[in-house]
Amino acid sequence: MPGVFFRFLMCALIAYPMCLRAQSAGAQADSAGAVKEGAASSVSARALPENRQMKASESATVSAKKKTSDAGETPAAGKARADGKTSASEKVSGASKVLNAGKPSGAGGALAADRVPGAADRTADGTADGTAKAKKVSVAGGISGGKKISGVDKGSGAKKTSPKGKASNSKKAPSADKSAEILKRPEWKALKLSDASPYETGAPAQAPANHIDVIVRSLHKSHSLAPANQASDAVLCRRLYLGLTGTLPTVEQLRAYLDDASADKRERLIDALMASDNFVDYWALKFGDIFRVKAEFPVNLWPNAAQAYDRFIRECIMRNVSYGEMARRMLCASGSNFRVGEVNFYRAMQSRDAPSMASSAALTFMGMRFEKLPREKRDQMSAFFSRVLLKSTKEWKEEVVVNDISKRAPFKGVLPDGWEVDVGEEADLRAIFAGWLTAKGNPYFSRAFANRAWAWIFGQPIVSPVDDMFADNPPVCAELLDFLGEYFQSQNFDVRKLFKLIAMSNTYSQSFIPRSEPGAARKFFAVYPVQRLDAEVIIDALCALTGSTEIYSSTTPEPYTTLPNYARAIALPDGSITTSFLELFGKPARDTGTAAERVNAANSSQKLHMVNSTHIRSKLSRSPKLRAIFKLPAPQAFRTLYLSILSREPTRAEAAAYLKAKPDWNRVNDLAWALVNTEEFINSH
Amino acid sequence: MRRAITRRKFLQDAACLAACGAVTCRLRAEGAGASGAGGASGSQASQAQAASAANSPASGGAGPRTFGRAKSVIQIWFWGGPAHTDTWDPKPSLGYDYCGPLTSYCKTNVDGLIIGQLMPNLAKCADKYAVVRGATHGLNAHETASYLVQTGREPGRFVFPCAGAVVSKFKGYDAGYKGDIPPYIVMTQPQGRFSESGFLGLRYKPFATGGDPAKTPFQVEGIVARDLTVARQKSRRRLLDDMDTFKKTLRNSGYLQTSERALEQAYNLVLGEAGKVFDVSSEPREVREAYGNNRFGNECLIARKLVEVGVPYVTINYGGWDTHKDHFKEMNKLLPPTDRAVAALIADLSARGLLDSTIVWWVGEFGRTPKIDWKPPYSGGRHHWGDAFSHMLAGGGFKGASVLGATDERGEQVVERPAYPCDIIGSIYYNLGIDTSAGLITPQGDRVSVLAGQNEGAKRAGILSEIMS
Structure with a gap:
């Protein structure tokens, strides 16, 4: 454990001064105090543009020279440092945080308190309207009294x-x-x-539970859509268990929820689920898909490297390390890929050249397809990865990722949104990129994740495909994307907080039965989207129901890996370890890291x-x-x-x-x- | 290996020549036949013509006239890599260090063609198949070699679909295939190693039968359930319909359309006639005997039945050929039933008039070291050998009684008419009438051709026009 902290501190020490330099306004060493640390190297930087629209073409046009304006800039240096400290302390307190998660916290608790007592009233005042609708639905559905x-x-x-x-x-x-x-x-x-519908309550939500509902409601109005009724407690309970932990509730867990009459039961369930081991396993699986955690073929990543990578992800989720911190660690880490799991971000790809690394970074963290960028942009972005070096060691298939100091030279570059950097020769360019990427106000990072989170938790992305966020692929609701992105950023990229915000909304707790044209209702979030469960979730549910297990194995490389009597596919540490069931039901190959690889059809x-x-x-x-x-x-x-x-x-x-x-x-x-x-x-x- | 590379360079030059003067080159191809570089460059030329023929099928006569002749493929995948020198490319005079106990050979019914000592039945029908002795790719690891042999591409950024998935795309449901049996079947387990359908995704994955074909009934996973009577199956289905309140609730939404159609299709197989194709008990006893009445034999017989009902691609995933240890003991066990079943398959297809439209493809990921490893623990083993190995191709536009390419006197290097994975797959596509320049869309939205293009750096020596007619 101390080793981990040490590594993290080292990473922070290396990353933050760079980040700080990058963010300090002005090329002149005398402009801000913080730059003193920068000593010989200096960075010229421009604050992030006001326009946060994630439009590649636009940022492409902005890429022309940008003047550094000294005045009026936020010297984000201090902020960035504070950032680093926060996440460090967060990490230390991570475990206790998880333990305390049962307690309702601040804003969310207040929201729930507002909401739930209203529920009874709603059914009461909504009678005429509500029952009429309920009847209509049940007739259509063939359940009647x-x-x-x-x-x-x-x-x-x-x-x-x-x-x-x-x-x-x-x-x-x-x-x-x-x-x-x-x-x-x-x-x-x-x-x-x-004879009542087992699926829904009699009426749609009346008052918004949080700002998501305000945005989505106006979206519905602008498309003349009626939102679905609220889901029944049982449906919601199953949805939360499956959606947050990939695991079916047991009969006891379900009964406990149904029998609980307290107003904040939903919130307490969400907190408890997010504090469970199942949450860690399930999200290690989901992150594993986009981070390409897979041994050997087509990428020649040795199984213990894949497992080290998985451990890194698992640990981050367990300790609730902020997503920004996770990204920085993956992008800036150096060391052996058998020992420092996160360096495998650079190793788990077929080609080892700078453009491939830039491409993976763009796809994973910016929701962007590198290939669609103009040539000039691609070259500029690749430059930040041009000093990443992979060296082999005497251990079979071990590789060490380092910042290649033999290439030291002053560096001038342009970041994807047109921001110019000019640094001295000892700079680690990856850290500059990572610092820029995860800085507050970066237009790409928070939205890319917000879109993924919405797609994962709610089930229907705002921009689809979820990792192709280009100007020619506009969001279904830009306001929602902006709001979620800003919230995520304001919560210091806390994944659990973002998930919770979504899961607490009335938009989330709508039933799956549309009350408007089904296609439009689905597209504009006026119904909870029915979706086939993940392959791993299905087989785990079957194993849990029957008390049986499966044999998971990997035939690449030899000697084969076999996990006999294994009941939880969501906890598999390596994408190569599989069964024919998982393959049949669309488990992703994790070859490219694109979300489309998982096919739930x-x-x-x-x-x-x-x-x-x-x-x-x-x-x-x-x-x-x-x-x-x-x-x-x-x-x-x-x-x-x-x-x-x-x-x-x-x-x-x-x-x-x-x-x-x-x-x-x-x-x-x-x-x-x-x-x-x-x-x-x-x-x- | 070195030889192959220089050859490739030469061939690339030759391709330029071919582009300038297709006519001359075609003449050369006809004149030079299958010997040395001249022949190879000739075939390069005919490949260029093949491509143009494929683009405009109306312009008849440019490539081999076999475009579109085949309707189905039976791929026998020798998982692990079968020893070429004990099967299709014997070197019987090399002595104990190379031949071990297999010092003899079989003369075939084609003059001058000999094959392995343990394949007497196949020796009797050499007039119906072509032997490709110049197969090469130089890779010695299972994963990469399997991938290359089945996709025609070196491992790269994307995982490409294997031949079966490509055929499933171009000859399956997308192309109007209407059968209840899925268009791409593998007996009994998927090949593993990599995702067969690559970036094409789930839709083009093979249907793996599971079960044991040696047993009666062969319990095809999902299709045949021995312990359930038809009446019980039907009553279960009624119960399922009654209980699915959820489905009824969403009936008009269209959300479950795909899933409902899939269930319908599944039940056509479970309760309908189509699933009977997996039942060998309806075949006459003599036929079953001819195939050997064992697991592999039954797989071959079922493959014939599948092709008969129009399934475009059947893979028999045949394990046990990775014989590092006790190689000869294994060969004595494996080869006789293999020989018998494959010979029976070819004869049966031929007797039913199906051989003209069915390609039978004997293929493994590589060959095995011609020199035997007598040291313990191998005690007579052969290891991986990607520099030279053999394929056998019968029917569907491939010419019987023919041999293409040759290895050196020890079977270690290709010395005549190399055939790279791309060439072999390309020839199979050609005979199936699949335009090899047709596009596939990668996950990044880029269009790539079905067959690796020159720009991808794939090694090519041209489609096997010498053995196509």
Whole structure:
């Protein structure tokens, strides 16, 4: 541990003076006190432009010479230093912070307090409007109350059953009327099944929970869209567990949330989830995708280097290291790639030339496609990586990343937004770039991440593709992007705080059922976007439900890596370690770091696998955990399967449909199978 | 290796010449045949013509007339690298250090062509296939060599799709393929090492059957479930429909359209006729016997059945060829059933009139060291050898009774008509009627051609026009 701090301090010591020099206004050494530290080398810099639009073409035109204006500039030097200190202390206190996370904190708590008591009123005043809408939805959705149930069942039965099937059904199965009768028995009555929608409350949110809602609401108005109703507690609970930790809630966790009547339960759940180990694993996985954490092929990165890289990411998330700090460490680090995990940012790419490094930095941290930049810009940006040197050592495939001092020479360069730098010969150019990138007011960094965060947590990016933020690819809502970016920056690039802001918004807690034209509703955030779960999340959920494990392995390089009896794909430390299931369900190859590599789209091979493969069938049929549920009395088994697989109570209509056949051993087995094959299970909603 | 590079330089020069005077070069190609540099430059020329023919298929007669003749490919992937000197390129007179116990060879039914001692059945049908003895790429690591042989590209910034994924793109659903069976099948496990579909993504990945083809029924993962009756399958599906309240709720939104269609398609395979193609028990006993009635034999038989119903690309991923240790014991175990099944496959395809439209491609990532390592722990092993190895190509526009290229007297270096991965893949695409200059879009939005262009620095000696007719 002290080693880590030491390394960090070293990094800070190297990085910050540079950053400080870069930011100090004026080329003259006498202009600001801070420059004294700069001694021989001097930097001419210009403060960031007011215009923060992330338009490559614009910044390209700005790239012409810019005069340094001494007056009126914020000498960001002090700030940058304060920055560094904050993150250092943050790091030290990181662990305790996580432990305390259960407590509601400042602004968020106030918001929640405002919001939740209102909820009861809302349903009360919204009655006329709300119920009318609710009815409309349920009719469209085919869930309806009272007499209609049997009608719907008959209807759907008639629609779906082929004559043959019906015949075989009627032989052994009670009719729909009979199932209604069974439902009247005390043991079924005890379940208190309802006909209300299990998915949503009766109305959309009335008051905004935070500024996101204000922006999104006006976006809806400008497109004449009605926002979706608010999601039910159960749906929201499942969504938060899956979205923040990639893990399904257990029945106990779900019940605890549903039974909790306190006003701040949502916020407390978010905090608790973000303090959990699952959060660290899941976000190490997501960051691993964009940072390309993968051993051996096509990049010849040895597995222990990939794992060191993974450890670095994991540790940063665990300690809640700010994203700015993480970026600086990756961009500025030197050392062995087996020991200093973050240097693998430069190593986990096919080519080792400066343009490739610049390209990765642009994609990862600026949401920009280097290839689309004009030649001149590319050369300028590459120059900052021209002194990164990779040296091999006597250890097999180990490499050391260093700032090549043999290339020392005074350097003049131009940063991507047209900012000029002029530094002395001992400068580490990477640090200048990193300092610029993560400085407050940088137009690229905070928005690029804000867009990713929104896409990850809410599920639908503001700029799509999420890592191609060019002028010709405008955001769906520039105001939202600006706001999230500014908030992220103002919170010192605290990833958890940004995630929490999004997860606390009423926009986030909308249901997945659109109340306007579905395409537009999805595009403009007027509905929670239904999306297939990540491959790793699906298999982990299946393992957790059944109490089974998988064998994960990597066949590159030899000797092979094998992780037997492994239940948590979200915690895999290396993109090469995989299974055919993960490949089939679109786990990214991590070859390029583009977000598009992860494909969460359904296809028939996946369906075959889920519906009929021995893999899934034996997971279900050999599970002691499920067997224990199957042995419960029919009503309890029925309900427990719903709670554990779909994380919600079953409805009356579902019970009636289930009771169309005798609820024997086969039937309850088939129910478990059917529930994991529903769209409801495999999608995030 | 060195030789190959100088040759490549020469060929690049030759390509310029070819561009100036295509006609002369074509004459040279016809005259010189497959010997030495003259032949190679000639084929370079015909490749240039092939490309132009591909661009304008109407201009008949420029390249080989095999453009578009093949409809399907059966790729037998010898995972680990089969020893070329024990199979298609025997050097029986070199003695114990090179031949070990395999001192003999098989004379084929083609004059002057000999093949490995353990392949007597294939020796009887040499009139139906071409042997490529000049295959080379110089890489000796599984990962990079597999990648190069299957994509035709050196590892680089992107992971390119392998031949199967490219064929799946150009001959699969995008090209109007309507079958219920996915257009790209691999038996039984994916090849691993790299993502087959590369940057083309999930849509072009192969369907891996899983299961054990030696068992009856062959439980194709997802398609065949032995312990579930049809009635139970149907009642399960009804239950699923009844229980999916979520799906009903979103029925009119279109959000689940892809997923619903995928389920429909999956059930066509589970409950419909299409899935029966994996069942070998419907084949006559003699046919199954001919193929050997074992795992690999059944895979070959199923491959034939798949091709028969129009599946454009089938890979048999055939492991066990990375024989560093006890090589000869392994060869004695592996080669006889391999010989039998591949010979049966060729004969069967031919008897059914399918060989003209089906390419059978015997390929591994490299060859193995011609000199045997007798030292412990290898005790008679052969190691990786990328400088020279062999492919076998039958049908679909490849000429039977032909040999292309040659290695030196020890089988260590290519001395005549090299065939680089790009050339072989390019020839297969050509015979399938895939325009090799057609574009693929990279994740960065750039357009790259299906086959590595000269500007990517890929080694090429031209498509194998000498063995295409």
